[in-house]
Amino acid sequence: MRNVIIIGSGPAGYTAAIYAARAGLEPVLLASSVEAGGELMNTTEIENFPGFPDGIMGPDLMAKFQEQAERFGTEVILDDVTELDLRGETKTVKTGYSGDFEGRTVIFATGSAYRKLGLGDEDRLSGRGVSWCATCDGFFFKGKEIAVVGGGDSAMEEATFLTRFASKVYVIHRRDSLKASKIMQDRAFANEKIEFVWNSEVVGITGEGAVDGLTLRDTIDGSERHLAIGGLFVAIGNDPRTHLVHGQLDLTDEGTIAVEGRSSRTNLPGVFAAGDVIDPHYRQAITAAGSGTVAALDAEHYLSALDDAEKLDEEGETAEAEALIASA
Numbered sequence: 001m002r003n004v005i006i007i008g009s010g011p012a013g014y015t016a017a018i019y020a021a022r023a024g025l026e027p028v029l030l031a032s033s034v035e036a037g038g039e040l041m042n043t044t045e046i047e048n049f050p051g052f053p054d055g056i057m058g059p060d061l062m063a064k065f066q067e068q069a070e071r072f073g074t075e076v077i078l079d080d081v082t083e084l085d086l087r088g089e090t091k092t093v094k095t096g097y098s099g100d101f102e103g104r105t106v107i108f109a110t111g112s113a114y115r116k117l118g119l120g121d122e123d124r125l126s127g128r129g130v131s132w133c134a135t136c137d138g139f140f141f142k143g144k145e146i147a148v149v150g151g152g153d154s155a156m157e158e159a160t161f162l163t164r165f166a167s168k169v170y171v172i173h174r175r176d177s178l179k180a181s182k183i184m185q186d187r188a189f190a191n192e193k194i195e196f197v198w199n200s201e202v203v204g205i206t207g208e209g210a211v212d213g214l215t216l217r218d219t220i221d222g223s224e225r226h227l228a229i230g231g232l233f234v235a236i237g238n239d240p241r242t243h244l245v246h247g248q249l250d251l252t253d254e255g256t257i258a259v260e261g262r263s264s265r266t267n268l269p270g271v272f273a274a275g276d277v278i279d280p281h282y283r284q285a286i287t288a289a290g291s292g293t294v295a296a297l298d299a300e301h302y303l304s305a306l307d308d309a310e311k312l313d314e315e316g317e318t319a320e321a322e323a324l325i326a327s328a
């Protein structure tokens with residue numbers, strides 16, 4: 001029986017592992033097979049993670065996270081979790097080929113996935129002009145003409161934010177009106193650096209080493225044209241990775257796992273959640289790492305309460321034992 005099973009190897013999972021391991025809880029971290037390391041494995045330079053004044057490449061940062069977690073005794077397993085039973089006092093976690101794990105607590109840190117356009121060149125040019133995060137990458141596009149795809153609030157927010165850096169921001173939308181709230185629309189319409197490209201969808205991204213343009217198709221007459229740009233921000237939504245816990249953990253209206261206040265506590269005792277999977281707004285490496293810390297501290301606190309409750313139970317103090325677990 002493990003004290004702590006951590007699912008996910010992004011900044012949230014590894015930070016939870018560092019704290020849990022240093023607390024002597026000997027965590028096991030199920031890292032995923034092909035996607036180990038999380039979202040930062042798909043990017044190049046990270047300039048906003050504190051402690052790296054010259055920046056660091058995403059995969060190098062995640063290698064350091066792993067090294068630090070392993071240094072204190074975390075067991076990292078490169079396998080995917082396929083099924084979970086989180087309801088009882090003992091949690092069961094099934095994996096693709098490493099067998100089943102039983103744990104007293106589970107920290108769920110599976111992140112979230114930005115929706116993609118589904119174009120062949122999107123992955124090839126990811127981190128080379130194609131981005132899903134204006135806060136992360138806007139700084140790299142100083143003085144450039146760039147494009148944002150999408151018509152919702154987040155697309156308007158990204159486009160408006162990007163005008164701080166870019167000389168011009170095209171907002172490409174497949175219809176002739178936006179889904180975004182009126183206040184966000186008004187702000188974007190009033191911004192002289194933003195130009196709307198209506199009734200258009202991106203059907204191609206061009207560029208060898210870096211993005212140099214888009215192929216746009218008119219959604220009314222089907223005609224195609226080329227738009228020269230130096231960067232593309234895809235803002236068409238984000239899906240928290242929660243499918244494994246549907247029916248067990250409560251979700252928010254935004255689709256993230258519901259946690260109690262600023263804690264990582266879910267609706268099930270002994271189950272904690274951290275990182276982008278609980279965060280509909282900030283979704284940054286440093287906020288995910290902070291959230292991983294919270295989850296490890298909550299798990300540690302819960303395990304101590306569980307140990308104390310077991311002692312009380314042995315002494316026949318059942319009601320006190322139950323109250324202790326309920327408050328953990």
Ligand SMILES: Cc1cc2nc3c(=O)[nH]c(=O)nc-3n(C[C@H](O)[C@H](O)[C@H](O)COP(=O)(O)OP(=O)(O)OC[C@H]3O[C@@H](n4cnc5c(N)ncnc54)[C@H](O)[C@@H]3O)c2cc1C
Nearest residue numbers: 008009010011012032038039081111136275276283284285
């Ligand atoms: C292209 C790009 C660039 C970015 N640049 C920056 C930046 O410059 N600065 C910044 O602060 N943030 C940046 N971000 C955002 C940042 O990557 C995320 O906020 C952060 O990675 C979230 O951490 P997380 O641990 O919650 O989730 P993730 O990093 O998404 O990690 C989730 C982990 O869970 C694993 N997992 C999922 N399902 C399973 C399963 N069934 N079994 C086992 N494991 C599973 C995944 O494989 C992954 O390892 C960027 C994001 C993207 C997409």
